Amino acid sequence: QKEVEQNSGPLSVPEGAIASLNCTYSDRGSQSFFWYRQYSGKSPELIMFIYSNGDKEDGRFTAQLNKASQYVSLLIRDSQPSDSATYLCAVTALYGNNRLAFGKGNQVVVIP
Amino acid sequence: GAVVSQHPSRVICKSGTSVKIECRSLDFQATTMFWYRQFPKQSLMLMATSNEGSKATYEQGVEKDKFLINHASLTLSTLTVTSAHPEDSSFYICSASAPGALDTQYFGPGTRLTVL
Numbered sequence: 001q002k003e004v005e006q007n008s009g010p011l012s013v014p015e016g017a018i019a020s021l022n023c024t025y026s027d028r029g030s031q032s033f034f035w036y037r038q039y040s041g042k043s044p045e046l047i048m049f050i051y052s053n054g055d056k057e058d059g060r061f062t063a064q065l066n067k068a069s070q071y072v073s074l075l076i077r078d079s080q081p082s083d084s085a086t087y088l089c090a091v092t093a094l095y096g097n098n099r100l101a102f103g104k105g106n107q108v109v110v111i112p
Numbered sequence: 113g114a115v116v117s118q119h120p121s122r123v124i125c126k127s128g129t130s131v132k133i134e135c136r137s138l139d140f141q142a143t144t145m146f147w148y149r150q151f152p153k154q155s156l157m158l159m160a161t162s163n164e165g166s167k168a169t170y171e172q173g174v175e176k177d178k179f180l181i182n183h184a185s186l187t188l189s190t191l192t193v194t195s196a197h198p199e200d201s202s203f204y205i206c207s208a209s210a211p212g213a214l215d216t217q218y219f220g221p222g223t224r225l226t227v228l
Binding site for chain 1: 144146154155156158161203205209215216217218219220221222
């Protein structure tokens with residue numbers, strides 16, 4: 001089982017709609033969870049982090065964490081064309097030293 | 113805050129040459145830096161973890177003699193790809209952890225290496 005799994009396939013959403021991304025992780029001991037956005041040809045950019053169960057909101061982004069079910073999700077409200085990117089879920093890895101395990105990413109395409 | 117730079121942003125070299133990539137934390141001291149490689153349409157692959165003043169910890173399958181990492185100061189880590197070959201062509205990205213948020217990684221802009 002991979003450490004971090006994200007749904008495969010691009011997600012197309014109309015402009016103004018909500019984009020919902022999910023991520024599951026295997027290590028029940030993971031403490032920190034991150035969402036990064038990566039535009040094509042660019043490096044990842046941190047957009048959200050969450051440590052506690054529940055929701056965390058930052059502007060149009062909401063991260064949701066459920067440690068019992070071992071999943072973390074990201075909601076993008078009022079999606080804009082500029083949100084079109086690949087979103088990477090990252091979780092603190094098994095081996096410490098602050099390593100992060102990354103999922104393969106979800107491509108989001110916002111259709112004007 | 114938490115700005116990480118990389119240099120060069122793009123490099124083209126001949127097969128057999130060595131290439132050095134610099135990663136700097138501009139506004140904070142980074143005790144730990146990470147080096148990743150990303151092939152087209154794939155996710156990030158961690159190559160090594162670099163701690164200031166000590167030897168880097170390489171991931172399984174990454175040749176430490178081919179990918180030399182030096183973390184001589186709290187703001188600078190370098191990755192040298194020695195005797196580069198076309199299969200080393202990739203997007204190399206560094207990240208750094210800021211004090212007080214040690215598990216949060218901030219990424220540099222990346223270096224695109226093309227080996228002819």
